[in-house]
Amino acid sequence: MGRGTTEMEVGGDGVAVIIINNPPVNALSVDVLFSLKENYEQAIKRDDVKAIVLTGAKGRFSGGFDINAFQKGTSKEVKPGFISIDFLTDSVEGANKPSVAAIDGLALGGGLEVAMACHGRICTSTAQLGLPELQLGIIPGMGGTQRLPRLVGLSKSLEMMLLSKPVKGEEAHSLGLVDAIVSPKELVKVARSWALDIAEYRRPWVRSLYRTDKLEPLGEAKEILKFARLQAQKQSTNLEHPLVCIDCIEEGIVSGPRAGLWKEVDSSKMLQSSQTSKNLVHFFFAQRATSKVSGVTDIGLVPRKVRKVAIVGGGLMGSGIATALILSKYSVILKEVSEKFLQAGIGRVRANLQSRIKKGKMTEESYEKTLSLLTGVLDYEQFRDVDLVIEAVIENVSLKQQIFADLERYCPPACILATNTSTIDLNLVGEKTTSQDRIVGAHFFSPAHIMPLLEIVRTQRTSAQVVLDLLDVAKKIHKTPIVVGNCTGFAVNRMFFPYTQAALLLVDRGLDVYQIDRAITRFGMPMGPFRLADLVGFGVAVATALQYLQSFPERCYKSMLIPLMLEDKRIGEAARKGFYQYDDKRKASPDPEIKKYVEQSRNMAGGIQDPKLMKLTDKDIVEMVFFPVVNEACRVLDERIALKASDLDIASIMGMGFPHYRGGIMFWADSLGANYVSSRLEDWSKMYGEFFKPCAYLVERANKGESLGAQVDLAKSRL
Numbered sequence: 001m002g003r004g005t006t007e008m009e010v011g012g013d014g015v016a017v018i019i020i021n022n023p024p025v026n027a028l029s030v031d032v033l034f035s036l037k038e039n040y041e042q043a044i045k046r047d048d049v050k051a052i053v054l055t056g057a058k059g060r061f062s063g064g065f066d067i068n069a070f071q072k073g074t075s076k077e078v079k080p081g082f083i084s085i086d087f088l089t090d091s092v093e094g095a096n097k098p099s100v101a102a103i104d105g106l107a108l109g110g111g112l113e114v115a116m117a118c119h120g121r122i123c124t125s126t127a128q129l130g131l132p133e134l135q136l137g138i139i140p141g142m143g144g145t146q147r148l149p150r151l152v153g154l155s156k157s158l159e160m161m162l163l164s165k166p167v168k169g170e171e172a173h174s175l176g177l178v179d180a181i182v183s184p185k186e187l188v189k190v191a192r193s194w195a196l197d198i199a200e201y202r203r204p205w206v207r208s209l210y211r212t213d214k215l216e217p218l219g220e221a222k223e224i225l226k227f228a229r230l231q232a233q234k235q236s237t238n239l240e241h242p243l244v245c246i247d248c249i250e251e252g253i254v255s256g257p258r259a260g261l262w263k264e265v266d267s268s269k270m271l272q273s274s275q276t277s278k279n280l281v282h283f284f285f286a287q288r289a290t291s292k293v294s295g296v297t298d299i300g301l302v303p304r305k306v307r308k309v310a311i312v313g314g315g316l317m318g319s320g321i322a323t324a325l326i327l328s329k330y331s332v333i334l335k336e337v338s339e340k341f342l343q344a345g346i347g348r349v350r351a352n353l354q355s356r357i358k359k360g361k362m363t364e365e366s367y368e369k370t371l372s373l374l375t376g377v378l379d380y381e382q383f384r385d386v387d388l389v390i391e392a393v394i395e396n397v398s399l400k401q402q403i404f405a406d407l408e409r410y411c412p413p414a415c416i417l418a419t420n421t422s423t424i425d426l427n428l429v430g431e432k433t434t435s436q437d438r439i440v441g442a443h444f445f446s447p448a449h450i451m452p453l454l455e456i457v458r459t460q461r462t463s464a465q466v467v468l469d470l471l472d473v474a475k476k477i478h479k480t481p482i483v484v485g486n487c488t489g490f491a492v493n494r495m496f497f498p499y500t501q502a503a504l505l506l507v508d509r510g511l512d513v514y515q516i517d518r519a520i521t522r523f524g525m526p527m528g529p530f531r532l533a534d535l536v537g538f539g540v541a542v543a544t545a546l547q548y549l550q551s552f553p554e555r556c557y558k559s560m561l562i563p564l565m566l567e568d569k570r571i572g573e574a575a576r577k578g579f580y581q582y583d584d585k586r587k588a589s590p591d592p593e594i595k596k597y598v599e600q601s602r603n604m605a606g607g608i609q610d611p612k613l614m615k616l617t618d619k620d621i622v623e624m625v626f627f628p629v630v631n632e633a634c635r636v637l638d639e640r641i642a643l644k645a646s647d648l649d650i651a652s653i654m655g656m657g658f659p660h661y662r663g664g665i666m667f668w669a670d671s672l673g674a675n676y677v678s679s680r681l682e683d684w685s686k687m688y689g690e691f692f693k694p695c696a697y698l699v700e701r702a703n704k705g706e707s708l709g710a711q712v713d714l715a716k717s718r719l
């Protein structure tokens with residue numbers, strides 16, 4: 001079956017309207033592009049056609065080239081340059097009949113590139129126009145690197161491409177990217193008469209590719225490109241495609257737009273088969289797949305409306321969650337135990353909003369309006385009509401049990417009862433209630449109003465309806481949800497607990513703390529394990545480590561390094577002293593004093609330093625720190641705590657900052673090969689103990705030559 005088509009209607013006015021039709025976003029599949037080409041040929045041939053209007057069905061021009069084709073390939077072989085040069089440049093832009101693009105909704109990537117090959121563009125004020133290809137590890141491949149700079153100037157086009165940042169209709173108009181803004185109702189009508197005006201020489205016949213009026217003089221252009229290269233190298237270390245994009249733009253400016261088009265064609269082909277592009281395309285689909293949950297979103301249920309939310313606990317997490325909710329227009333009640341704590345909680349919400357004002361993301365007026373959605377309370381009286389409660393108090397089982405028993409008494413019987421615990425078994429939390437079907441985990445990551453991930457934890461008794469309702473709330477507060485099962489640490493924290501432990505093991509065996517952090521940040525993590533431990537605080541680190549020690553004693557590495565530092569009141573960034581020392585501006589710098597703790601810890605670990613470890617490359621360090629994480633992720637899948645490896649990819653990226661351009665933890669492991677990961681772990685386990693022992697799931701997949709990302713058997717699911 002084909003993927004999409006175009007339809008053509010020729011009106012009595014001599015205008016052929018060609019409509020792109022490929023729901024939901026009118027993506028340009030190869031089928032759509034071939035159909036478009038056929039209709040163009042017809043329109044050019046027919047004597048009753050004077051001009052052409054190109055538009056998209058159902059209020060969306062086009063979301064760009066069909067990204068599925070990057071993963072699955074296409075049914076037809078297309079020769080290089082066929083779409084960009086033969087069709088768009090020579091047949092559409094070079095035609096003797098003018099085309100006008102009528103843009104509503106979105107014109108992204110290939111969608112905007114097709115529109116830029118037209119001789120005029122009309123759009124609605126809400127339309128989004130942009131070239132976001134770089135977010136997929138590729139560059140615009142249908143002339144975008146050549147035409148966008150010629151329409152909006154070099155600086156703005158670089159910003160739009162390098163940041164994958166679209167512009168809205170009004171801005172597109174003031175930039176000169178579109179010629180007029182009209183209402184959706186008028187769109188096609190105005191485009192028709194615009195096209196006729198061009199055909200009859202009442203308006204200029206503009207071929208964007210040959211315009212030079214917006215381009216800066218050569219010397220200035222070269223300076224702008226030089227600066228852009230420096231910026232790209234700084235902001236996108238490890239990435240090649242932003243630099244390739246700049247090279248293509250430069251080629252067009254220096255050697256002419258046709259040479260630029262050919263360089264773009266060749267570079268696009270090369271980048272499409274790069275590992276980075278595969279990783280980023282995987283990330284695109286994996287992110288969308290998280291909200292498709294088998295047994296929840298495919299059984300005909302409809303999410304219930306959540307209007308009013310109560311939060312118990314106004315600490316760092318509770319106030320962050322409250323901020324996220326009021327920002328999405330939920331009415332929120334914040335409960336604390338005393339006036340003092342309540343005011344502190346509300347103060348934190350205020351500060352979160354104020355910081356948005358400082359960053360220009362919020363006006364004073366919307367600040368007041370948003371804050372008016374928050375009510376502080378000291379008892380449960382106002383909980384009688386809430387639709388959702390999120391408990392966010394300290395990690396104390398009996399306190400949580402008491403709170404849930406109270407919630408059961410005060411909240412309506414259908415109210416969703418969620419806990420923000422990051423480790424405690426949900427069955428334990430709800431032990432003193434009879435409401436197990438509506439108890440669910442809503443695990444936010446700190447700071448909750450900023451971090452994009454929401455881990456939704458369900459027990460075997462949580463109802464599908466409750467999970468669906470929370471998925472809907474997640475969407476409304478712009479969080480990416482992953483639905484996981486119930487166990488110590490759930491999916492995200494559990495998967496990452498070996499991260500710090502591996503780093504500690506390496507230090508006990510002779511490696512330098514800062515060398516490890518450097519290798520991990522060069523790999524693309526926002527910070528290394530030791531800098532992260534400082535940020536989280538040693539108190540939390542030790543408490544969490546104890547929980548894992550209780551749950552998974554056989555594979556915990558017990559280093560004394562953090563407890564030793566804790567004894568001396570080095571507790572991390574909060575005290576300005578952890579693995580690093582911190583100045584007034586919270587800038588971290590290595591601290592020579594930690595040497596003594598390291599020595600002590602090494603002695604307590606038996607003083608075994610391994611000369612082999614002294615010669616580790618960055619790559620080895622990265623693998624020794626992350627392969628234990630992959631190993632734990634495999635266990636999480638094997639136990640069906642997560643149902644899809646791609647959910648763990650998203651969790652690693654959005655919860656832990658794993659570089660998205662590496663595709664996420666499991667996709668990255670698969671790019672190296674399950675067999676490689678398993679055999680390296682096996683070797684290390686012989687040298688350094690059980691901590692590295694590959695789990696049965698990993699060994700089995702490695703032996704069978706299967707990828708770690710291949711679907712698990714859902715029949716065994718515990719959810």
Ligand SMILES: C[C@H](O)CC(=O)SCCNC(=O)CCNC(=O)[C@H](O)C(C)(C)COP(=O)(O)OP(=O)(O)OC[C@H]1O[C@@H](n2cnc3c(N)ncnc32)[C@H](O)[C@@H]1OP(=O)(O)O
Nearest residue numbers: 025027063064065066067068108109110132140141142288
């Ligand atoms: C040669 C060229 O230069 C190369 C290119 O054009 S590459 C493509 C460039 N285009 C892009 O990067 C745009 C990617 N898409 C997006 O940013 C967003 O999907 C959007 C802004 C278009 C719509 O966002 P939103 O309304 O929130 O819906 P969203 O859930 O993201 O997408 C709806 C569906 O359309 C699909 N989709 C979106 N863009 C697509 C595309 N270009 N190709 C194929 N499918 C696409 C999504 O996968 C999703 O499918 P699903 O329902 O099965 O999960």
